[in-house]
Amino acid sequence: MKLLIKGGSAVFPEEMKVKKVDILVENGVITGIGPGLEAAGARVIEADGKYVCPGLIDMHVHLREPGFEHKESIATGTRAAARGGFTAVACMPNTKPVADNAAVVRFILERAAAEGVVNVYPIAAITKGSKGEEITEMADLKEAGAVAVSDDGLPVQDAGVMRRAMQYAAMLQLPVIPHCENKSLAADGVMHEGFQSTVLGLPGIPAAAEEVMVARDIILAENTGCHVHIAHISTAGSVELVRQAKKKGVKVTCEVTPHHFTLTHEMVNGYNTNTKVNPPLRTREDVEAVKEGLADGTIDVIATDHAPHTVEEKNVEYQYAPFGLVGLETAVGLVFTELVETGVLTVPQAIAKLTINPARVLAVPGGRLDVGERADITIIDPQAGEIINPDDFASKGRNTPFTGRRLKGLPVMTVVNGKIVMEDRRLTV
């Protein structure tokens, strides 16, 4: 099958450039990039006024399979990704059983091959059972296909264990992705500790709970030479710690979620449990600091932390609801509406954080438009608008805090391995 994408503005994140060129795809590979391309028998896709990007990569997703298929499955989670413009996702290991051994990693890859519609890169656990005690068989996990190790959701509290994990992961060139949260500081907190938690009477999670762990893991990264990629950074203090560490040359990268660059803890008013997420929604100052970090390059990656839960699980008292919200199908719109439209990031800067940067962190293919590259392509229409309605989601999860919000700038086509999986906001698979 041949695809000829004509007249679009192709985004080259490595060069930070946008060029008006056509792109030819044959047999799942990009075979031509240039002006005025022609190809007999190709399906022509008119992309005038649209951005033709390397396939977007979401490096922080919870696909929930195995074990929590009532929340999401590899089939539905990858469809949500496709609908959201992502051609690849990296999935977190807090499944049941935990992805702490090669068998689970292989299971995920097999299911993804059989039922998935985008590329899936498993992230394995740092410790066995994610208990924070003994490190996993990382060599075996890497061989099975794990691209990184993480303690997402169940952060390693013991600094000695984390240091050994980093030493070991560094030996294998596996990035470590810490969820930075000190449990004794976070305690039973359910939202950001501050004025809003005081008014609402909800236990708070102080910014310090994140920041002391960011500081610890930066020190350990420096100490071990391990590449540490800090998951879902959320506070001004964390951004500054990473900024300083990068200046010192520490091998540290980090990501932010769309909800953390868009929403504040004021959203929790009314106890809508779809605002309950970990790390919690922070203050306006934190949101501004995160945007600064995005603009100056301190924050390398935009990732969703897509965390589906059922309506029943979420429709309870705020303190009893699980943490997490879905993000795959709203991410691109939020990036364009909140960051591009407002001038925080240029289009190539924004796209780099969704493509080449995560590809580099995880050392996975993709992230660039180039002849010979796998044809993972996302087309974004900066003029397309939509009001978010969770009923439209391909994900099983409806837990979004963005219901009713207007987005401008949406993915209109997702091509995975040369195959169109989403067109005009609708799945084709």
Added chain:
Amino acid sequence: MAVLKSNHMLGLQHVPPEDIITILDTASAMKDIICRKIKKVPTLRGRTVVTLFYENSTRTKTSFDLAGKYLSADTVGLSASTSSVQKGESLIDTARTVEAMGADVVVLRHPAAGAAEILAKNVKCSVINAGDGIHEHPTQALLDMFTIKEYKKSFKGLKVTIVGDILHSRVARSNIWGLTKLGAEVSVVGPATLLPPEIEKLGVKVYTDLEEALAGADVINVLRIQLERQKQGLFPSLREYSRLYGINNRRLKAAKEDVLVIHPGPMNRGVEIVSEVADSSRAAINEQVTNGVAVRMALLYLLTGGEKVETAN
């Protein structure tokens, strides 16, 4: 036309000052009923009040029960340990069940903040928050205010100091909202580990030194210190707590001569308050209990469509 802005009482944060005044005025008429020999009027005959308690409480539950009964409402109590809650039924389902049985008012006590608000969004009957986590306890604050009004007449410029575990106190939060709306000057004092972040943004003065906080106080609201907080490491010992924040006659010297001491109960005598104060004429702790019934009668009456009561004073 409803007298109050909302047909729920979820917290004083969203209650306009004029509604607080209406409730306090109505409570005054209700108190007259309680003080009669025959404490029963037919006002709420045929109305049903269900108390839904997910936390242990004797005084608040009894107070609501009696308030309903004095007004001739049918009152039914459901506690989490004896209901289908034990079988895993959700709060919303339980409330809908109660409503389907014909409840006009559901009184909810729940350990999770926001529970009453969630309930109100899911049922059509009136919801009264009888304490939700550490969020609000509006009827306690209303009875505190009613008591204060009885003794001090006006709230304007009145110096009220709330002492103790402000962080975990729904009573403190509701009192702050209510008192500041009616013009009182509210201070809070307690150990730094028990003061909620940015509480000063609610328009209160914040102290860690008791003497400073009590200087010139017209009213002292002494909060119960929960012994489990010590086990959580939030303060080192009851001994030190009592030494720094315990209310005794010597400490009261910093306050005004005619200072009023109130306490939401139950008291830890000898810890946050000593008996010489609790049992003195400056304290109105038993009066508060009586007033609690009056305030709850007023709320039940107003929320079920009762007319505003004009009072002489």
